[in-house]
Amino acid sequence: MNIAMGVSGGIAAYKAAELARLLMENGHTVEVVLTHAAQEFIRPLTFAALTGRKVITDLFATGGGDEVLSSAIEHIRVAQDNELLLVAPATADLLAKFAHGLANDFLSTLYLAFRGPVVLAPAMNSNMWQHDATRANLATLASRGHTIVEPGVGHLACGMVGAGRLAEPAQIAAVVQALAHPRRDLDGEVVLITAGPTQEPLDPVRFLSNRSSGKMGYALAEAARARGARVILVSGPVELARLVDVETVSVRTAREMRDAVMARVPEATIIIKAAAVADFHLELVPQQKIKKTPARFSLELSPTPDILAEVGAVRGDRLLIGFAAETQDLVREARRKLETKKCDMVVGNLVGGEGLGFESDENEVVLVTRRGDAIPVARASKRAIADRILDESLKLRLALHGVA
Ligand SMILES: Cc1cc2nc3c(=O)[nH]c(=O)nc-3n(C[C@H](O)[C@H](O)[C@H](O)COP(=O)(O)O)c2cc1C
Numbered sequence: 001m002n003i004a005m006g007v008s009g010g011i012a013a014y015k016a017a018e019l020a021r022l023l024m025e026n027g028h029t030v031e032v033v034l035t036h037a038a039q040e041f042i043r044p045l046t047f048a049a050l051t052g053r054k055v056i057t058d059l060f061a062t063g064g065g066d067e068v069l070s071s072a073i074e075h076i077r078v079a080q081d082n083e084l085l086l087v088a089p090a091t092a093d094l095l096a097k098f099a100h101g102l103a104n105d106f107l108s109t110l111y112l113a114f115r116g117p118v119v120l121a122p123a124m125n126s127n128m129w130q131h132d133a134t135r136a137n138l139a140t141l142a143s144r145g146h147t148i149v150e151p152g153v154g155h156l157a158c159g160m161v162g163a164g165r166l167a168e169p170a171q172i173a174a175v176v177q178a179l180a181h182p183r184r185d186l187d188g189e190v191v192l193i194t195a196g197p198t199q200e201p202l203d204p205v206r207f208l209s210n211r212s213s214g215k216m217g218y219a220l221a222e223a224a225r226a227r228g229a230r231v232i233l234v235s236g237p238v239e240l241a242r243l244v245d246v247e248t249v250s251v252r253t254a255r256e257m258r259d260a261v262m263a264r265v266p267e268a269t270i271i272i273k274a275a276a277v278a279d280f281h282l283e284l285v286p287q288q289k290i291k292k293t294p295a296r297f298s299l300e301l302s303p304t305p306d307i308l309a310e311v312g313a314v315r316g317d318r319l320l321i322g323f324a325a326e327t328q329d330l331v332r333e334a335r336r337k338l339e340t341k342k343c344d345m346v347v348g349n350l351v352g353g354e355g356l357g358f359e360s361d362e363n364e365v366v367l368v369t370r371r372g373d374a375i376p377v378a379r380a381s382k383r384a385i386a387d388r389i390l391d392e393s394l395k396l397r398l399a400l401h402g403v404a
Pocket residue numbers: 007008009010011012035036037038090091092093094123124125128
């Protein structure tokens with residue numbers, strides 16, 4: 001694959017040399033574009049020597065005569081010659097430029113002229129990474145379908161410890177590899193996925209809910225779509241960017257989620273219930289806000305519909321995968337759920353600890369299957385866990401029904 005690789009001006013720019021080498025080793029051709037700031041950190045010569053090609057350092061040619069003519073529309077030529085645009089490291093500044101469509105240097109102009117897949121590997125100080133402006137820019141870029149290779153957590157050059165360290169070059173190269181050779185093993189499948197929490201109203205201004213962020217369900221939807229499936233995502237209220245090419249049905253309560261899911265079951269070939277549905281709700285919600293009183297006050301809650309059990313009763317030969325978010329006895333609870341809800345697999349998910357589970361970008365799970373396995377999946381990004389869940393689901397279906 002022909003890859004245009006942008007390098008912007010962060011301290012991690014030196015790691016881009018290793019990344020360029022890995023991409024070449026994987027058989028890609030790499031054309032490097034350095035921003036002016038990147039050239040403060042690393043010399044063009046390093047990349048020229050590694051890639052055997054001229055490195056682009058300027059939007060406007062500095063020479064005269066032929067060079068001016070031949071490079072006059074270089075950004076369009078680079079956009080047309082390359083099949084993937086990768087930026088590593090991507091600075092906060094670069095994310096802002098891309099998000100807002102600025103075109104005041106070679107790389108940002110190339111971005112606007114480019115029509116293929118875009119992969120961004122940000123790296124910056126943790127405060128810059130967590131700033132609302134950066135979060136908003138990332139959400140915009142993700143909503144355009146770009147792949148964001150999330151930075152890791154660790155010691156940063158600025159002396160802080162936190163999120164913002166460039167992902168390892170090998171990890172970025174693996175993401176590029178997956179895009180270069182996409183697996184299409186879900187072609188023809190219709191995957192119905194639920195995600196996020198539900199909100200059960202208590203009065204016009206209050207509700208019962210939980211800490212689910214929806215990230216696991218959205219990662220599953222993204223992975224299934226990338227592997228060729230048509231994806232229907234029934235989503236509770238979450239703060240995540242809408243996914244491109246995924247039919248999203250937004251719901252609020254457990255009852256709404258039940259209705260949306262049951263309406264779409266007939267179309268589905270694989271059903272994955274990753275939502276954290278409320279177990280209880282208030283049956284008769286007062287029309288007016290409940291007033292504060294000095295006395296004790298109690299609410300009588302009723303159980304919500306058991307969506308997984310209802311789907312289990314009508315699933316036929318569809319593959320059915322549930323989630324069990326537990327704070328203890330993970331495998332035992334997952335196995336109990338597998339049997340009582342007639343699932344093929346239950347993804348056991350330990351929640352309530354630090355850095356894993358609900359709000360985190362990473363997870364560590366155990367896959368309990370109808371064949372009696374309990375497969376531990378080590379800590380990884382939710383996207384990597386999503387691919388592993390899909391891999392094991394397909395293997396299981398092959399083992400159970402002889403269908404790949
Ligand atoms: C020593 C030093 C290290 C820097 N490291 C980073 C970084 O890791 N990430 C980042 O977003 N900006 C970093 N910056 C700030 C950028 O270099 C600055 O925002 C610049 O305008 C980025 O330009 P570019 O996006 O065109 O490459 C650093 C600046 C200095 C002086």
